[in-house]
């Protein structure tokens with residue numbers, strides 16, 4: 313893909329439920345190397361807008377494209393090139409942390425899956441629970457497992473809904489740096505966050521979602537909005 317081809321675009325995109333608009337319209341393009349944050353108060357519509365951007369729910373109006381196509385999270389292309397972590401827990405109860413990561417790494421055809429698995433266990437500090445099952449983890453450790461599963465696989469677009477949830481301050485900082493590095497390496501990232509430090513350390517631009525609207529701003533404005 314050419315570096316100037318947008319990975320994700322939204323055109324006049326209005327998100328909501330049925331005929332009921334929650335927020336928008338939004339026009340935005342996200343290119344490789346960019347991290348677009350989405351900020352705003354509880355209930356403003358960030359998650360709804362994020363899901364609509366990636367085709368996980370129908371738009372009230374307008375449309376979005378991922379990798380130049382109408383997004384279809386069941387298509388092979390989408391699943392191969394878009395890594396998504398929404399605000400939900402999804403595990404296999406009978407697989408350990410290490411087995412989960414191994415399954416994702418092998419499913420995506422990584423050349424050296426074992427090395428990648430150990431790398432994520434190191435990064436997310438999951439060593440003490442690497443051979444534990446999901447119901448033996450703390451809520452923060454479960455969140456780290458989901459984040460590790462999102463990062464371990466290849467992607468052109470990484471989509472994260474409040475990735476900082478349940479992480480301690482130090483791990484939030486490491487995560488923000490990882491997101492920034494991921495974009496510098498060529499991916500595009502879209503994330504919802506309530507954390508001003510995460511936004512400042514990772515975002516290259518942002519959308520403020522409020523009063524039924526969605527407007528594109530620079531990172532400083534997004535950080536100031538979170539701190540209000």
Ligand SMILES: Nc1ncnc2c1ncn2[C@@H]1O[C@H](COP(=O)(O)OP(=O)(O)OP(=O)(O)O)[C@@H](O)[C@H]1O
Pocket residue numbers: 329334352353354355356357358359360361
């Ligand atoms: N399934 C649904 N059907 C109808 N309305 C919904 C549904 N899910 C969420 N909403 C409403 O849509 C609005 C936006 O919710 P959304 O979860 O997108 O907000 P948010 O900005 O992500 O909030 P938070 O920061 O609390 O996660 C809220 O008023 C919420 O009540």
